[in-house]
Amino acid sequence: GAVVSQHPSRVICKSGTSVKIECRSLDFQATTMFWYRQFPKQSLMLMATSNEGSKATYEQGVEKDKFLINHASLTLSTLTVTSAHPEDSSFYICSAPGGQGAYTEAFFGQGTRLTVV
């Protein structure tokens, strides 16, 4: 199947700094990618939709100025957590659809564990 790769898999940063997470589709092109956040013992929460060549769309309650998304190419989307704080510590996961149409299989990255100290 298709592969989505995230980098880094784990990052620790100081409070107030910014962290960039990359999401790459390795063997297919993705005009749309999705970013999720998952807190311990909880389900995945959709944060935003990343659109190649245009602005990302954010879910209600997600601060677009804090979570900057850039989708500069058909294989790369980045999520930058700006001015990170301990409450931003979470597991961030990206995904890309494997095709078009409803119910298409989604391919997920391995996730990035962010710890803000």
Next chain:
Amino acid sequence: LAKTTQPISMDSYEGQEVNITCSHNNIATNDYITWYQQFPSQGPRFIIQGYKTKVTNEVASLFIPADRKSSTLSLPRVSLSDTAVYYCLVGDSYSNSGYALNFGKGTSLLVTP
């Protein structure tokens, strides 16, 4: 809107068959039923998808009764490595484009020796 209900957790011993049932009483005519698996500290991965009756692949089987108001994911002879969270998704688990997924709480399966 279709809403899914799954057991929060299940326990099993190695070698047993595990059946996880998902209720979706308001499933729409065009909705498919999809299951994803998530290992600890990893992204989810697609397991199986079906519309009606029975679907089987190398990982699992999916049983869907005629009324489609529920579905059962069957994992044959589980091993310790099947310990994971299993998510059932239907209809409104998907965005309008069918791409983004809204995950419910899922079922946390623990397999022990």
